[in-house]
Amino acid sequence: MFCFQCQETAGNKGCVKAGVCGKNAQVANLQDLLRYVTSGLSEVTTALRNEGKKVDVKVNHLVTTNLFTTITNANFDADAIVKRIRNTSAIKKELLAHVADKSKFSEAALWDAGELSEMEEKAKTIGVLSTENEDVRSLRELIAYGLKGLAAYVKHANVLGKENEKIDAFIQSALVKIRDNSLSVDELIALTLETGNQGVAGMALLDEANTSTYGNPEITKVNIGVRKNPGILISGHDLRDLEMLLEQTKGTGVDVYTHSEMLPAQYYPAFKKYDNFAGNYGNAWWKQKEEFESFNGPILMTTNCIVPVKDSYKDRLFTTGAAGYPGCKHIAGEIGEQKDFSDIINLAKTCQPPIEIESGEIIGGFAHHQVEALAEKVVEAVKSGAIKKFIVMSGCDGRMKSREYYTDFAKALPKDTVILTSGCAKYRYLKLPLGDIQGIPRVLDAGQCNDSYSWAIIALKLKEIFQAADINDLPIEFNVAWYEQKAVIVLLALLALGIKNIHLGPTLPAFLSPNVANVLVSSFGISGISTVEEDVKIFCG
Ligand code: FSO
Ligand code: SF4
Structure with a gap:
């Protein structure tokens, strides 16, 4: 096995014997094979679309659910993954019969699942390390992880009856392109940015699905x-x-x-x-x-x-x-x-009631609709100088000790700053007694990690209100924590929206090669984190 898709990867290099997450080598390899067969299926569906034929939504759902299955900490069950590989292979075979021109298919599109031992042998040949060039590998994996995150968000929208064929077609065509040896590094960089654009569309789809079904989140x-x-x-x-x-x-x-x-x-x-x-x-x-x-x-x-x-x-x-x-x-x-x-x-x-481990209340519900309703108050507080900065501290939490940085950073921020959060990163500071500014809590929780979309919408709204030339001229800073692949699509989406100088921690992804990391630094000003003192100085002057 070789896996380096999450922030906790062994030695910040890669898990090779077993995952830090607890995934064993067999499951890791089968997940690689599931991605491979899903990419083969996607080659067939992309060919069908190119021939003007329609792809059933059930096939789109199969692709997104397969990708979701390979996200960190989602599925540890080898039998369930084998079933998915077999089912996907069978559906691919069926669809292949409908493609008129079969001359250009790759091995992945033609591969059929056989005995478990054959699958396990095959899995060893198609993993991350089968791409030799480190920069190509880095971009392919960056895109693949973004697609996994995007697939998760699309699936959440699908269960609420919302579909977007364009996003599904993109996910499938991109899964094929990242196996295509004829793509140049520049083309892969362009595909990375397009993945971010589709990430914005995916989060918008999910936002619409959630709010049209369950109403707008409220305080x-x-x-x-x-x-x-x-x-x-x-x-x-x-x-x-x-x-x-x-x-x-x-x-x-x-x-x-x-x-x-x-x-x-x-x-x-x-x-x-x-x-x-x-x-x-x-x-x-x-x-x-x-x-x-x-x-x-x-x-x-x-x-x-x-x-x-x-x-x-x-x-x-x-x-x-x-x-x-x-x-x-x-x-x-x-x-x-x-x-x-x-x-x-x-x-x-038949069970006992839960044992109380905490008491009291926490406050949240500051997604874009609610914050827009408070816009006058917020703008007034900014104009009067009561609020000097907003710090977006969205993303994931994790078990590493280094993440204490985020609690300490929240505590060390000046009292005229407001933390904008979403994702499970919030648990590092949502329960701290940070107080409020003129009735506005100093930690505003928008929701799940996909609700980071709200902060982008709010930033665009503030840009309009303050008539700023650039979104990066606003008093909003990004100090984002990541763990798994949904955070990758959130990051790519923020970049696609033009947000620069994002600080990403607690470590930069192991899957970024030095050259790819340099592109992100020079084009988008991405950087890691330093000490709390240093970073508070950088963000708040
Ligand atoms: Fe956290 Fe887990 Fe939501 Fe992730 S719960 S780590 S970014 O899956 O998806 O924020
Ligand atoms: Fe390692 Fe993370 Fe992959 Fe698990 S998901 S095997 S911890 S890199």
């Missing part, structure tokens, strides 16, 4: 303590799963709590009508070993962010969608299908 106080009933903890990012769970637990005496990136669901008006929607339990994904233990009830992982599951709660952990873990029950249901959570609910009824 909300969220209980972080517990009630006395047994509970179900729902984690990951899938709001449709949450909706189905809330419907099915109504009147059962079982409460539902959000965990990690599911917290922002609390901000949507549509979920507030459920009396058993009890609050948020715990923190960012990496603390789950202790928190799932003390929760006592079943846990539903709707997407990535699974930490290797402890035996003590293995029989209480369920997966669904692209998520999977060997030995944990998977709840079936494709995009658009109704899921049956009765096993989880029945188990919950």
